[in-house]
Amino acid sequence: MSTDSKRLPAYFAALAYALIIGFSFLFMKMTVDTAHPLDVLAHRFLLSTLVMGIPIVFGWIKVTCTWRDIWRMLPLALLSPILFFAFQAFGLLYASSSEAGIIQATAPIFTLILATYFLKEQSSWIQKSSLLLSVIGVVFIFVMKGGTHFSLSNVGGILLLVGSALCFAGYGVLARPLTRQYNPLQLTWVTMITACVLFNVVALGRHLILGNMIDYVQPLLQPNYGLALLYLGILSSLGTTLLSSYALSHLEATKMSVFSNFATITSMIAGTVFLHEQLMYYHIIGTTLIIVGVLGTNWGKRSIES
Numbered sequence: 001m002s003t004d005s006k007r008l009p010a011y012f013a014a015l016a017y018a019l020i021i022g023f024s025f026l027f028m029k030m031t032v033d034t035a036h037p038l039d040v041l042a043h044r045f046l047l048s049t050l051v052m053g054i055p056i057v058f059g060w061i062k063v064t065c066t067w068r069d070i071w072r073m074l075p076l077a078l079l080s081p082i083l084f085f086a087f088q089a090f091g092l093l094y095a096s097s098s099e100a101g102i103i104q105a106t107a108p109i110f111t112l113i114l115a116t117y118f119l120k121e122q123s124s125w126i127q128k129s130s131l132l133l134s135v136i137g138v139v140f141i142f143v144m145k146g147g148t149h150f151s152l153s154n155v156g157g158i159l160l161l162v163g164s165a166l167c168f169a170g171y172g173v174l175a176r177p178l179t180r181q182y183n184p185l186q187l188t189w190v191t192m193i194t195a196c197v198l199f200n201v202v203a204l205g206r207h208l209i210l211g212n213m214i215d216y217v218q219p220l221l222q223p224n225y226g227l228a229l230l231y232l233g234i235l236s237s238l239g240t241t242l243l244s245s246y247a248l249s250h251l252e253a254t255k256m257s258v259f260s261n262f263a264t265i266t267s268m269i270a271g272t273v274f275l276h277e278q279l280m281y282y283h284i285i286g287t288t289l290i291i292v293g294v295l296g297t298n299w300g301k302r303s304i305e306s
Helices: 008-032 037-057 067-094 097-104 107-119 125-144 152-178 184-210 214-221 223-248 253-274 281-299
Strands: none
Touching: 008 037, 008 223, 008 253, 037 067, 037 184, 037 214, 037 223, 067 097, 067 152, 067 184, 097 125, 097 152, 107 125, 107 152, 107 253, 125 253, 125 281, 152 223, 152 253, 184 214, 184 223, 214 223, 223 253, 253 281
C-alpha cells in the first residue's frame, strides 16, 4: 500500500475541513448582520466549549492535559482561532469580501515558505507550481467577479486580512509538530477554552464599558442568528479544529494548507444553491485550476523524498 493510500483518511479530513469553511462564509454573513463581530466570536466559541465540555465533564471522553502541556499549546491557540478570526472579522469591516478572498488565497504560499524554513519540508518544482496554480485559480475567480480594485482607503482592512492569512499559515506550521505530541482532542480542547475565555472577557468588557450588557444576550433570541451560530460554533469552530489537527498529524503543512482553496469552490456552490447567484464560465475555469493545483501539490512526484 502506498504512503498516500495510508494517508487517505487525512485527505478526507482536509477536504471536509475545506467544505465546512466554505459554507461558513454564508453563515458568518447572517451573524454579523445581527451582532457585533466580538459578540459573534464570543458566542461561537462559548458554544464550541460547551458542546465539547459536556462529554468531557461526564467522562464520556477523556482529555488530560498538564499545565506544561497547556503552556505549550497556548501559542497555537493565539494564532488560531484567536488572531486568525479576530483579524478576519475586523478586516472585513474595512475591506471587501473580494479583497478578503484574494488575500486569503495567498495563505498556502505563506505556509510553503514557513514550512520550508521552520519544518524543513521539501517539495518538488511540480508541487510548488501546482500550489501556485491553485492560488491563481482562486484569485482568477475573485478578479473576474470584480475584485481587482484595492482601495487605499481599505489599507487597514487589507493589512488585517494579510495578518489573518499569516496566522493561518503559522497555525499550520506550528500545529504540525504539536500533533506528534498531542492528539486532536487535546489540541482542540485547549484552543477552544482559550478562545472562549478571551473573546467572552473582551466582549463582556466592551458591553460593560458601553453600559449595554443586554446587547450581549439579545442576538441569541433571534432564530436565524441561533441557527447560524450552531453551524459556526459546532462545525466551523469545533469541527474544523478537530479535522485540521487530525489531518496535520498525517500530512505536511504545505499539503494541508492548499486544501483551504477548496473553500472557494464550496462558497461558490453555496452562493449558487442558497443565494441563487449565477454560475459563470470563470467559476468553472477557476475551479478546474484549483482542483488540478490541489491534486498536483498532494500527489506530484517529489524530487527529494521525505
